[in-house]
Amino acid sequence: MTGRLLLGCVADDYTGASDLANTLAKSGLRTVQTIGVDGLALAPDDAEAIVVALKSRSIEPEDAVRLSVEAWRHLKERGARQCYFKYCSTFDSTERGNIGPVTDALMAETGATMAVACPTFPENGRTVYQGHLFVWAQPLDESPLRDHPLNPMRDANLVRVLQAQSGTRVGLVPWQDVAAGGQAIRARLAALQGQGIGAAIVDAITLDDLTVIGAACHDHPLVTGASGLAAGLAANFIKAGAAAGQGSTDLPPVAGPEVLIAGSCSPATLAQVERAAARYPVIRLDVDAVLSGRDEVARVAAEARGHLGERPMLIVSSATPDDLRRVQETHGRDAAGRAVEQALAAVAAALAGAGARRFVVAGGETSGAVVDALGVQALRIGPEIAPGVPAMVGLGERAFALALKSGNFGGPDFFADALGVMP
Ligand SMILES: Nc1ncnc2c1ncn2[C@@H]1O[C@H](COP(=O)(O)OP(=O)(O)OP(=O)(O)O)[C@@H](O)[C@H]1O
Numbered sequence: 001m002t003g004r005l006l007l008g009c010v011a012d013d014y015t016g017a018s019d020l021a022n023t024l025a026k027s028g029l030r031t032v033q034t035i036g037v038d039g040l041a042l043a044p045d046d047a048e049a050i051v052v053a054l055k056s057r058s059i060e061p062e063d064a065v066r067l068s069v070e071a072w073r074h075l076k077e078r079g080a081r082q083c084y085f086k087y088c089s090t091f092d093s094t095e096r097g098n099i100g101p102v103t104d105a106l107m108a109e110t111g112a113t114m115a116v117a118c119p120t121f122p123e124n125g126r127t128v129y130q131g132h133l134f135v136w137a138q139p140l141d142e143s144p145l146r147d148h149p150l151n152p153m154r155d156a157n158l159v160r161v162l163q164a165q166s167g168t169r170v171g172l173v174p175w176q177d178v179a180a181g182g183q184a185i186r187a188r189l190a191a192l193q194g195q196g197i198g199a200a201i202v203d204a205i206t207l208d209d210l211t212v213i214g215a216a217c218h219d220h221p222l223v224t225g226a227s228g229l230a231a232g233l234a235a236n237f238i239k240a241g242a243a244a245g246q247g248s249t250d251l252p253p254v255a256g257p258e259v260l261i262a263g264s265c266s267p268a269t270l271a272q273v274e275r276a277a278a279r280y281p282v283i284r285l286d287v288d289a290v291l292s293g294r295d296e297v298a299r300v301a302a303e304a305r306g307h308l309g310e311r312p313m314l315i316v317s318s319a320t321p322d323d324l325r326r327v328q329e330t331h332g333r334d335a336a337g338r339a340v341e342q343a344l345a346a347v348a349a350a351l352a353g354a355g356a357r358r359f360v361v362a363g364g365e366t367s368g369a370v371v372d373a374l375g376v377q378a379l380r381i382g383p384e385i386a387p388g389v390p391a392m393v394g395l396g397e398r399a400f401a402l403a404l405k406s407g408n409f410g411g412p413d414f415f416a417d418a419l420g421v422m423p
């Protein structure tokens with residue numbers, strides 16, 4: 001089938017997908033986010049960009065490759081002209097991947113001979129200089145990402161990080177080339193290719209840098225990065241007349257009780273939870289109870305039901321780094337994380353069953369679990385709540401209003417901000 005599809009995107013988590021969809025919609029492309037490939041059936045024929053959200057960031061590399069290639073094949077079949085692989089602006093990876101293995105596989109699928117990799121997201125303080133990723137003023141390995149619950153990032157040198165997980169040789173396009181403009185970037189990429197290098201971390205500090213890099217990649221079958229670089233690709237399509245630049249971020253209104261959920265343990269979310277606790281009732285998931293098999297879901301859902309429809313309530317599992325360490329040492333990092341996500345998701349499903357229709361969720365993995373439990377398959381993209389976070393409404397039978405926030409995103413009043421912007 002061929003439609004209006006220009007950019008086919010594969011994202012390695014759900015909030016990252018929303019972040020990318022937000023950028024593309026703001027940049028003027030008619031954009032839809034689907035949850036896996038099953039949601040593609042709900043994407044309208046006139047979509048110019050589709051972002052397929054996977055949960056492939058911290059799974060086994062073989063599974064991440066299989067899911068990503070499958071997603072891209074579906075997008076290509078719908079007519080996508082260019083492939084975008086979206087990962088985290090803090091380059092979240094496990095020791096074996098999955099940014100490298102998925103990039104290698106998508107290169108083979110798309111026939112790309114050079115994969116540009118650029119996680120820069122200036123509005124959220126992520127910049128890359130001489131291949132080193134900074135989170136605001138801190139190198140990645142000195143930032144809070146050092147203690148991420150699932151993907152602790154202990155090296156800021158992205159050439160080294162990507163090389164350790166890639167079959168392709170990895171090089172660098174330094175900022176001096178980016179500052180010199182598109183021709184210099186293309187010349188450096190050609191020179192790297194001449195040395196047998198197939199993937200390149202590209203430095204970028206500002207939105208202007210990203211625009212220049214995006215323009216230089218207009219004919220690349222595959223581009224990889226966080227959401228920032230994709231704006232340049234949208235601009236290419238609009239400039240070439242392939243897209244009209246008339247995407248809309250209007251959403252239909254969704255009435256119904258509101259539920260706020262925080263499963264992220266990032267400093268930004270911890271501060272947002274503290275601020276929200278002054279406005280909304282807070283219900284804390286007892287993580288030890290969840291992990292010892294007690295029916296914590298029923299307890300939390302019952303308490304939350306008492307507020308449903310009267311006022312939003314905040315359901316929280318988030319813990320400080322010390323508490324998190326204790327739980328993880330006792331129960332194992334992955335097992336604890338999955339159990340907590342599933343418990344929060346089960347509470348969300350129970351509340352949806354009781355009538356809740358508007359959900360704000362903090363944390364990528366947590367959002368993934370909640371969206372799956374709600375049965376949402378595709379999302380229409382609305383106005384921006386904070387950089388990287390749009391308001392959204394589910395397409396299909398149950399039109400939930402949703403805001404899915406990456407752990408570190410949003411201002412101190414994010415939960416109230418989200419409820420104010422959601423339709
Ligand atoms: N108290 C807790 N003890 C152990 N694990 C927890 C606890 N609270 C949350 N978690 C787990 O920590 C992980 C947080 O990941 P999540 O992706 O939701 O947030 P994040 O990493 O901050 O966000 P992002 O990936 O968008 O940056 C989840 O697996 C969640 O279940």
Ligand SMILES: O=C(O)[C@@H](O)C(=O)CO
Nearest residue numbers: 016019088089226364406
């Ligand atoms: O790029 C980002 O930082 C986010 O979209 C994300 O993926 C965080 O999990």
